[in-house]
Amino acid sequence: MVALTTRDEMKALAEKAGDELEGATALEILGWADEQFGPSWAVASSMADTVLPSLAAKVRPGVDVLFLDTGYHFAETLGTRDAAAATLPVTIRTVLPHQTVAEQDASFGARLYERNPDQCCALRKVMPLRKALKDYGAWASGLRRDEASTRAGVKVVEWDDSRGMVKLNPIAAWTQDDIDRYIVDNGVLVNPLLFDGYGSVGCAPCTRRIAPGEDARAGRWAGSGKIECGIH
Template identity: 35%
Template sequence: MAELKTGQSVVNRPADDELKSLSDSFEAKQPWEVLEYALKVYRQRIVLACSFGAEDVALVDMVHRIDPETPLFYLDTDFLFPETLEVRDRIIARYGLKPAQVIQMKPLLTPEQQGAQHGDALWASKPDQCCEIRKIEPLTRVLAQYGAWITGIRRDQAPTRANAGLIEWDKKFNLIKINPLARWTSEQVWMYLQLHEVPYNRLHDRNYPSIGCTHCTAPVLPGDDPRSGRWKNFGKTECGLHK
C-alpha cells in the first residue's frame, strides 16, 4: 500500500454558475464521459475515493479503462469487515494496481488509544465523534494533497445526496468533487458490475446494501431504506464525508 505523498495540489475555485453550467452539460451523458473529462482536466491532481462498495468498484473499473494510472484511497478505520479487505485484494489483483496507486488512510489514533482517550466503544456512545476520528480526519489529510476527488454517491441514496451535482465544489474540503454516478440507480450500478464481471463485496449478497465499519453496519430487510443498516438506532445516516 502507498504512503500519503507530501505537498499540496490545489485548484482555483470556479464561479458557482460556471461550475453548475458545466455539471448540467453532463446530465444526459454516461458516467464514463464525466470521468473522461475529469481525468483529463485534473490529471495527476485527482484521486478516487473507494470504500470497495458496489458503486466504488464500478468506478474503479471505469477509471481503469480511461486512465489506469489514477490513484485511489480508502479509509482503513481498523474496523473494516474481512469481506471488505478481501474484495480490496481482488480489485488490486484484477486491475493490476500498483502499490503506489492504492493509498491506505488510517486514523492518527489506534483503537486502543481512542479507547484510552475517549472511552471504550465510542461508536456506541458518540458515533459522530468516532466518525470524526476514524474517517473525517484521515479524509481531510488525503484530500489536502489533491485538487479533485471522485466519489460513488448517488442522488437516490439519501435526502442529503438528492441535489448532488455531477461536478461540484466541495465546500467542506475545498476542492472539486466529481460524482459520475449521481444520476444512476442501484439497478444500473449492478447491471454494470454484472456486464463487466467486476469483483464486489460478498456482503452485498447477504442484505448489506451499504457497508461501513463492523460496529455500525447491519443487514437491511428487503424493501427497507438501503442506508437504514448504518448507525442503527441512532437516527444517523451519514458519517460526514459527503455533507
C-alpha cells in the same frame, strides 16, 4: 489541463461543469476530470463494490483509489480491497486515522461509535480523508441520487467547499439496476456482504443486515438517527 490558481476559479469551473455535464456518461464525466487535472484526481471507495474504481481505471489506468481503513472494517471489506489491488489497474492507497483503535479507546473511551458516532466518524473517516485529499485537485465519489433523500440533489460535478476542491459524482444519476447491470457486464468485484443481507457496507460495529423492503442504507447506524458519516 487548465491552469487554475484561485479558489474562485476552481469553484466556477466546478459549477459550470455540474450544469454542462448533467446527462453525460460516467466515463465522460471522469474524462473531463482527467483533462482538467491530469493525474491530480483520485477516487474514494468504501469497497462495497468496485464499480467506480473500474470506471476510473478506464479513463486513467493506475488512478489512485483511496480506501479509509477505520480499523473497524469487516474482513470481507478488506478482502475486497486486496482483490481490487490485485486485479484492477489502479493504485490502492490505504488511508489510516491518526490513532489506532486502541489509542482512540485510551483517549476517548471504548466504543466511541456507540456513545458519539459523529465524533468517531470524524476521527476515523472525515479527518483522514481530508488529509489524504490535500495531494489532489479533485476527487470522485460513488454517491447516487437514489440511495437516500439526503443525496437526491447531488450534481455530477460539485464544488467541495469544505475541502476547497472539485468533487465528482459520475454515477449520481445511476439506479441500482444500472449498478447491477454494470457489475454483470464487466465482471466487477463486489463485497460478498452484499449477498449476505447487507444493503450498504460500513464499519462492522455500526452496520447490520436489512430486512426485506427496508431502504438499502437502513442498516447503517441503525437506531441512532445518523444517516451519513460526514464525508459528503
